[in-house]
Amino acid sequence: MPTGTQRNRAIRLISIVGIPVLAAAAACSSGSSGSAVPQGLSGTEAAAAGSGSAQVSAADAAAATNLTPAAGSFLAGKGTVTVLGSTSPTNGDENPYALWPVTETVGSVHNGDVLIDNFNNSSNDQGTGTTIVDVHPDGTTSVFANLTGAKSACPGGVGLTTAMVQLKTGWVIVGSLPSTDGVTTTAGQGCLLVVSPAGKLAETLTGAYLDGPWDAAVKDDGGTATLFVANTLVGLAHSPTATAAQGDVVRLSLKQTTTSPPKVTAEQVVASGLAERGDPSAFVKGPTGLALGANGTLYVADNLDNAVLAIPQALTRGDSAGQGTVLSTGGQLANPLGLAVAPDGDLLAANAVNGKIVEITTAGKQVGEYYAIENTGQDPPGDGDLFGIAIDQAGTGVLFVKDDENTLALLHS
Amino acid sequence: MSGRQAPGRGMSRRSLLRGGMLAGAGAVGGGLAGGFAGDAAASPSAAGTGQEPFYGAHQSGIITDTQRHTVLAAFDLTSSDKADLESLLRAWTALAEELVTGSSNTVPIFTDASSSDANAYADATGTSTTDDSLEAYQLGPQRLTLTVGFGRSLFVGPDGQDRMGLAARLPAALVALPRFAGEQLVAADSDGDLFLQACADDPQVAFHAVRSIARIAPDVATLRWTQLGYSPSNTAGTPRNLMGFKDGTINSNVHPPANLDATLWAAPDGPAWMRGGTYLVYRRIRITLEHWDRLDPGTQAQVVGRQKLTGAPLGGTAEFSPLDLDARDGDGDYVIPSTAHVRLAAAATNNGAVIVRRAFSYNNGTTPFTERWPPWRQALEYDAGLLFLGYQQDPRTGFVPINSTLAEQDAMNQFTTHTASAVFAVPPGAEAPGDWIGSSLLS
Numbered sequence: 001m002p003t004g005t006q007r008n009r010a011i012r013l014i015s016i017v018g019i020p021v022l023a024a025a026a027a028c029s030s031g032s033s034g035s036a037v038p039q040g041l042s043g044t045e046a047a048a049a050g051s052g053s054a055q056v057s058a059a060d061a062a063a064a065t066n067l068t069p070a071a072g073s074f075l076a077g078k079g080t081v082t083v084l085g086s087t088s089p090t091n092g093d094e095n096p097y098a099l100w101p102v103t104e105t106v107g108s109v110h111n112g113d114v115l116i117d118n119f120n121n122s123s124n125d126q127g128t129g130t131t132i133v134d135v136h137p138d139g140t141t142s143v144f145a146n147l148t149g150a151k152s153a154c155p156g157g158v159g160l161t162t163a164m165v166q167l168k169t170g171w172v173i174v175g176s177l178p179s180t181d182g183v184t185t186t187a188g189q190g191c192l193l194v195v196s197p198a199g200k201l202a203e204t205l206t207g208a209y210l211d212g213p214w215d216a217a218v219k220d221d222g223g224t225a226t227l228f229v230a231n232t233l234v235g236l237a238h239s240p241t242a243t244a245a246q247g248d249v250v251r252l253s254l255k256q257t258t259t260s261p262p263k264v265t266a267e268q269v270v271a272s273g274l275a276e277r278g279d280p281s282a283f284v285k286g287p288t289g290l291a292l293g294a295n296g297t298l299y300v301a302d303n304l305d306n307a308v309l310a311i312p313q314a315l316t317r318g319d320s321a322g323q324g325t326v327l328s329t330g331g332q333l334a335n336p337l338g339l340a341v342a343p344d345g346d347l348l349a350a351n352a353v354n355g356k357i358v359e360i361t362t363a364g365k366q367v368g369e370y371y372a373i374e375n376t377g378q379d380p381p382g383d384g385d386l387f388g389i390a391i392d393q394a395g396t397g398v399l400f401v402k403d404d405e406n407t408l409a410l411l412h413s
Numbered sequence: 414m415s416g417r418q419a420p421g422r423g424m425s426r427r428s429l430l431r432g433g434m435l436a437g438a439g440a441v442g443g444g445l446a447g448g449f450a451g452d453a454a455a456s457p458s459a460a461g462t463g464q465e466p467f468y469g470a471h472q473s474g475i476i477t478d479t480q481r482h483t484v485l486a487a488f489d490l491t492s493s494d495k496a497d498l499e500s501l502l503r504a505w506t507a508l509a510e511e512l513v514t515g516s517s518n519t520v521p522i523f524t525d526a527s528s529s530d531a532n533a534y535a536d537a538t539g540t541s542t543t544d545d546s547l548e549a550y551q552l553g554p555q556r557l558t559l560t561v562g563f564g565r566s567l568f569v570g571p572d573g574q575d576r577m578g579l580a581a582r583l584p585a586a587l588v589a590l591p592r593f594a595g596e597q598l599v600a601a602d603s604d605g606d607l608f609l610q611a612c613a614d615d616p617q618v619a620f621h622a623v624r625s626i627a628r629i630a631p632d633v634a635t636l637r638w639t640q641l642g643y644s645p646s647n648t649a650g651t652p653r654n655l656m657g658f659k660d661g662t663i664n665s666n667v668h669p670p671a672n673l674d675a676t677l678w679a680a681p682d683g684p685a686w687m688r689g690g691t692y693l694v695y696r697r698i699r700i701t702l703e704h705w706d707r708l709d710p711g712t713q714a715q716v717v718g719r720q721k722l723t724g725a726p727l728g729g730t731a732e733f734s735p736l737d738l739d740a741r742d743g744d745g746d747y748v749i750p751s752t753a754h755v756r757l758a759a760a761a762t763n764n765g766a767v768i769v770r771r772a773f774s775y776n777n778g779t780t781p782f783t784e785r786w787p788p789w790r791q792a793l794e795y796d797a798g799l800l801f802l803g804y805q806q807d808p809r810t811g812f813v814p815i816n817s818t819l820a821e822q823d824a825m826n827q828f829t830t831h832t833a834s835a836v837f838a839v840p841p842g843a844e845a846p847g848d849w850i851g852s853s854l855l856s
Contacts, residue, residue, distance in 0.1 A: 041710060083822070088594035088595065092592070092595075092596070095789075122597060123597065123783060124783040124784070182791065280790075281787070281788030281790060282788060282789075283789075375824070375827070376715065377704070377708070377786065377827040379707070384789075385787055403786070405821065405822070405826065405827075406594055407822075
């Protein structure tokens with residue numbers, strides 16, 4: 001696997017920085033009297049950048065703003081992205097979602113590996129990916145697990161989501177929000193799949209408490225663990241145009257040993273009433289990233305409301321906090337997806353609508369952003385390319401998946 | 414010995430019985446050579462007079478200046494008898510050397526009597542005519558070239574077993590390609606035991622050639638897939654592909670690398686029978702034109718690494734300016750972005766590896782498609798793009814490492830999907846009349 005370090009960006013933001021295309025075309029034809037600029041190259045996009053025309057959407061304008069990371073913030077000084085490896089396994093699965101930095105050598109995974117699951121199959125149908133790959137420190141990729149065999153036990157099939165954790169006992173728990181053809185119409189309720197440290201399917205967890213498990217966060221105490229799962233199909237008609245406000249976050253109490261897979265011993269909805277929507281492009285949108293703060297507050301990326309919500313006493317509360325309180329909204333946030341807690345306690349959110357990672361303090365102040373994926377194949381650049389993010393094992397960088405390239409990358413200083 | 418007979422070596426009983434009822438069927442009366450000779454009506458007309466040479470150390474159609482049209486065809490061999498393969502290749506060569514002259518010819522058909530029961534035509538229409546289908550009549554040579562290749566599956570089966578006593582002659586360079594990230598290969602449009610590339614300036618001449626050659630022995634060599642392609646006129650300079658960019662500025666048959674012996678023709682340390690030959694990697698690359706067309710030309714130039722209008726590399730002034738892969742702008746960023754196609758495909762990025770490309774576009778109409786990249790749009794989209802025909806000395810040091818890099822890093826990947834693939838050993842040419850393509854392998 002070729003790896004490469006790029007300084008800041010691979011493809012520059014012509015449309016954002018406002019270099020008129022017409023001028024660029026004219027410049028390159030100078031000195032060649034026979035090649036005038038074709039009339040057809042004087043398109044509106046050339047005049048759009050910076051002109052305030054409708055060619056620049058509000059999302060484009062927001063993406064073009066900067067919030068330089070404040071001194072002392074986690075993102076401060078980080079400006080290098082290194083591609084660590086491919087996330088595409090031999091069966092052709094694509095669209096990496098969850099990532100989990102492995103810190104203990106157990107079964108077939110080793111400290112330093114990064115587990116990544118895929119949401120799409122080789123035909124790019126969303127909700128049909130079945131593989132968890134292991135990107136090794138040397139940049140090679142192997143298949144940790146192929147969960148095709150769970151299709152009959154998991155309601156609707158298998159399409160692996162951003163809900164993936166590895167417990168200290170070595171068990172991997174991964175969410176499935178399946179479809180048969182990549183369209184929301186065929187979405188299934190899904191499940192949680194328990195995978196042994198050797199990559200074998202051990203258990204399929206289903207129940208009314210799971211309906212479109214989309215992301216997860218865990219507090220792991222070894223023999224027991226507390227798993228939070230965001231559900232994004234609750235009360236939602238399975239249609240690309242449906243909307244609902246019943247998305248929730250369920251807290252699952254788990255019990256396990258190194259030899260017996262985790263069992264759910266209790267369940268409690270801790271957040272509810274969250275916006276959900278079927279989507280012809282993104283398949284489904286709703287509550288996504290989950291991150292557990294040191295104070296027991298659970299943070300929820302509320303994708304459709306463009307906010308990060310705070311659910312207090314999430315580990316202990318006996319009721320739902322509803323939508324909790326809004327920690328941060330707007331600003332550099334652009335429909336957040338994955339969430340991670342930085343070593344300094346700040347939150348990092350991966351934007352859906354552009355390729356930015358945004359840092360937010362637990363007091364709700366946005367203190368910096370980094371444009372991690374500036375791919376101009378999407379509009380705004382990087383739109384739809386980020387999903388899962390995590391702090392690397394060293395605690396000094398941000399791991400993120402590049403859905404546009406099917407690669408794992410690291411932002412570091 | 415099978416019941417089928419090679420042209421020029423006799424006739425099957427069936428064709429003999431039927432042949433007498435046909436008026437003026439030269440192939441039946443006089444065998445292969447006689448059938449092609451001396452018919453005044455076979456002379457090419459003044460139209461499309463450009464004729465490419467057929468004989469030579471190398472096959473035509475590799476570094477030949479690109480014609481306007483191509484028809485690619487792959488065949489599966491139903492026989493495991495080397496004699497059948499020899500008969501087939503002798504007949505293919507014999508017809509090919511006539512077709513490139515633009516003449517009208519009978520087809521040296523030979524049949525497999527033992528499999529006639531399986532031939533749906535057998536009882537319905539009797540023995541096939543050997544007459545020219547005539548759709549290319551009087552169109553002239555049209556610079557027709559016919560290029561033959563051998564697939565790995567001709568030598569060994571899926572598990573490496575010897576197919577017909579040729580396994581020991583399998584060139585190491587005739588590799589089974591690894592899987593590349595993002596490819597969506599259609600098996601029915603990929604691979605094949607035998608390959609035939611027809612290129613001509615007239616589409617019907619190219620198709621007629623494939624059609625005629627495929628008629629020779631459909632019981633022995635069955636069509637596996639065909640693919641049509643085209644290239645626009647080059648009178649305005651290097652032709653543009655469907656992305657709207659000039660295609661073939663460097664490392665193409667039109668602008669080849671300097672030392673073809675070091676880059677294109679099979680290396681002397683390979684099998685002797687491949688001396689003068691080369692290896693072809695074929696990839697059908699679907700381009701999501703709908704997505705591409707949303708990007709302004711400046712952004713497209715960043716993806717490609719060249720200016721759209723002039724073809725000049727970013728930072729260069731003209732189409733043939735050298736790539737400056739080290740140049741950086743005022744911000745310290747590469748002028749040619751780190752993921753730009755030209756950077757990742759450049760020889761300098763790939764240990765000097767060079768591929769000689771023949772560039773054709775293809776357009777298979779429209780099909781339902783799911784785009785491979787955010788936002789994973791599902792729609793009826795053009796099944797159109799590029800026929801990558803990459804001739805090279807050794808795919809192990811050429812296409813495989815280059816495409817391994819491209820498949821994972823190329824900014825162009827979000828607009829392209831490889832949907833068909835094949836690798837063929839392209840043997841040396843027929844040196845002179847009487848020689849035949851494949852003789853070095855089978856003699």
